[in-house]
Amino acid sequence: MSLFLYDEHSADINWLPKDGIVNYHGKLFLEEEANMFFEKLWNTIDWRNDEAIIFGKKIITKRKVAWYGDRPFRYTYSKVTKEALSWTPELLVLKNRIEIATGETFNSCLLNLYHSGDEGMAWHSDDEIDLKKNGAIGSITFGAERKFAFKHKHSGEKVEMLLEHGSLLVMKDTTQTFWLHRLPPTKRVSKPRINLTFRTIENQH
Numbered sequence: 003m004s005l006f007l008y009d010e011h012s013a014d015i016n017w018l019p020k021d022g023i024v025n026y027h028g029k030l031f032l033e034e035e036a037n038m039f040f041e042k043l044w045n046t047i048d049w050r051n052d053e054a055i056i057f058g059k060k061i062i063t064k065r066k067v068a069w070y071g072d073r074p075f076r077y078t079y080s081k082v083t084k085e086a087l088s089w090t091p092e093l094l095v096l097k098n099r100i101e102i103a104t105g106e107t108f109n110s111c112l113l114n115l116y117h118s119g120d121e122g123m124a125w126h127s128d129d130e131i132d133l134k135k136n137g138a139i140g141s142i143t144f145g146a147e148r149k150f151a152f153k154h155k156h157s158g159e160k161v162e163m164l165l166e167h168g169s170l171l172v173m174k175d176t177t178q179t180f181w182l183h184r185l186p187p188t189k190r191v192s193k194p195r196i197n198l199t200f201r202t203i204e205n206q207h
């Protein structure tokens with residue numbers, strides 16, 4: 003009799019046809035555990051309205067954000083600079099879990115709270131100057147399952163996938179150099195979703 007450990011192998015599949023690596027580990031957390039994390043993060047994270055400067059005008063998005071890390075790293079996001087708060091116990095547990103699952107290390111985390119499918123995130127790359135070049139980004143989803151998409155910057159090739167409750171997605175290698183990604187808004191989802199992207203900031207004290 004052969005024993006198939008399908009999940010372990012599926013994490014090795016590269017979802018991009020070229021110029022980067024995206025691995026989907028599927029559900030890393032059991033349903034109950036994922037529900038607990040959603041609840042805890044909803045209640046304990048210092049959620050703030052995201053301020054962005056778009057066409058020179060300051061706007062406030064409905065989506066909420068938070069920024070945590072090993073040190074008060076500054077992070078410029080949509081032209082607004084924030085200082086990282088220190089880890090909460092749950093964030094440290096999550097960081098540890100994905101460091102084991104990926105073999106990578108992370109020193110910071112950007113969190114996004116989408117109240118419903120009305121809220122999403124437009125095409126972008128996570129290629130800010132202070133992020134480690136070609137470093138891995140570990141993305142955990144809790145709550146509503148949403149579609150996630152990649153688009154190649156030159157060829158326009160597209161890749162779409164579903165991010166499940168309690169799942170882990172890893173973007174690494176040259177993904178941010180050659181690909182954009184987005185969380186499309188959708189009328190089909192009314193439930194909230196929390197996303198955590200664990201990152202590595204370099205060259206800051």
Ligand SMILES: O=C(O)CCC(=O)C(=O)O
Nearest residue numbers: 112114123128185197199
């Ligand atoms: O919510 C997501 O799945 C993606 C968030 C994202 O791309 C980001 O925070 O840079």
Ligand SMILES: [Fe+2]
Nearest residue numbers: 126127128183
């Ligand atoms: Fe991103």
